[in-house]
Amino acid sequence: MAAPNPSPLARALLQQCLRARLQVKPAEPGSEARWVEIQRGLIIYVCFFKGASEDIIPQMVNTLLNVKLSENEGGKYVSVLDLPGSILVIPQATLGGKLKGRSMQYHANIEKEIGLELYSKFVIQCERQLAANAKCAEAGVVLKHGTYGNRQVLRVDTNGPFTHLIEF
Numbered sequence: 001m002a003a004p005n006p007s008p009l010a011r012a013l014l015q016q017c018l019r020a021r022l023q024v025k026p027a028e029p030g031s032e033a034r035w036v037e038i039q040r041g042l043i044i045y046v047c048f049f050k051g052a053s054e055d056i057i058p059q060m061v062n063t064l065l066n067v068k069l070s071e072n073e074g075g076k077y078v079s080v081l082d083l084p085g086s087i088l089v090i091p092q093a094t095l096g097g098k099l100k101g102r103s104m105q106y107h108a109n110i111e112k113e114i115g116l117e118l119y120s121k122f123v124i125q126c127e128r129q130l131a132a133n134a135k136c137a138e139a140g141v142v143l144k145h146g147t148y149g150n151r152q153v154l155r156v157d158t159n160g161p162f163t164h165l166i167e168f
Contacts, residue, residue, distance in 0.1 A: 007108065008167035009052040010060060011095045013045040015156070015163045016070055020088045022146050023153035033153075036144035041085030042070065043156065044126075047095035048110040048118045057118065060168050061125045069164060084136040087126060089145040090152065091119050116148045 018040050025034035044064055068077040070085055080087060093115075097104035110118070123145045130136050130143050146152050 007049065007051075009049050009056050010168040011047045011049070012060065012064055012166050012168070013092065013095060013163055014064065014067070014069060014166065015043045015045070015158065015161070017041060017043050017088070017156050017158045019157040021155045022088060022090060022144070024147045024150075026150075026153075036088070036146075038086035038088045038142060038144050041083070041087055041141065042080040043088045043090060045090045045092035045095060046119065046122060047092050048115050049096055049108045050110050052110055052114075052118060054118060054121050056168055057122050057125055060122065061129055063166065063168070065126065065129055067164075067166070069162070081130070081133045081136060084133065084139045084141050086141040087130065087143045089123050089126060089143065090154070091115075091146055091148045112149060119148045 017038070019038070020041075020043055021035050021037040023033050023035050027033040046060075065081050065087070066079045068079050068082075070078055070080055070083045072078050072083060093106060093109055094104070096106050096109040098106075098108065109115070123143070127143050130141065
């Protein structure tokens with residue numbers, strides 16, 4: 001009999017996109033809203049749980065950037081690095097929610113300060129892996145990211161709701 005799965009330390013939702021635009025700063029009196037935008041590539045929504053540490057980040061980055069989800073011109077599935085495609089990372093605390101009655105609860109989510117630190121390190125490691133990939137550098141693909149702890153407006157053009165959930 002197999003042992004039950006331990007609680008995850010992080011959860012990521014991957015969604016391929018043709019274009020995505022994320023508001024990273026809302027409009028305020030005297031200033032317009034700020035947006036980041038990517039073209040064809042991958043959106044990574046990420047949530048960290050209590051007990052997560054930076055030890056998990058290399059595994060997450062390697063897995064998420066190398067999973068073969070994107071379809072190339074020949075119809076073969078390749079990683080976002082092999083496509084090559086751009087990446088949009090979005091912090092998504094709601095991925096940690098559990099339904100209790102008719103309400104969602106987020107008791108398993110990591111503390112905000114620690115989550116911000118892990119999210120920042122995750123983004124930096126993704127940027128490094130993207131920059132180290134010759135195919136991505138040559139194609140000029142980019143990594144953009146959202147603002148941790150803020151609600152953000154997202155606009156996505158996709159060729160299908162092709163989403164995958166991966167736990168670590």
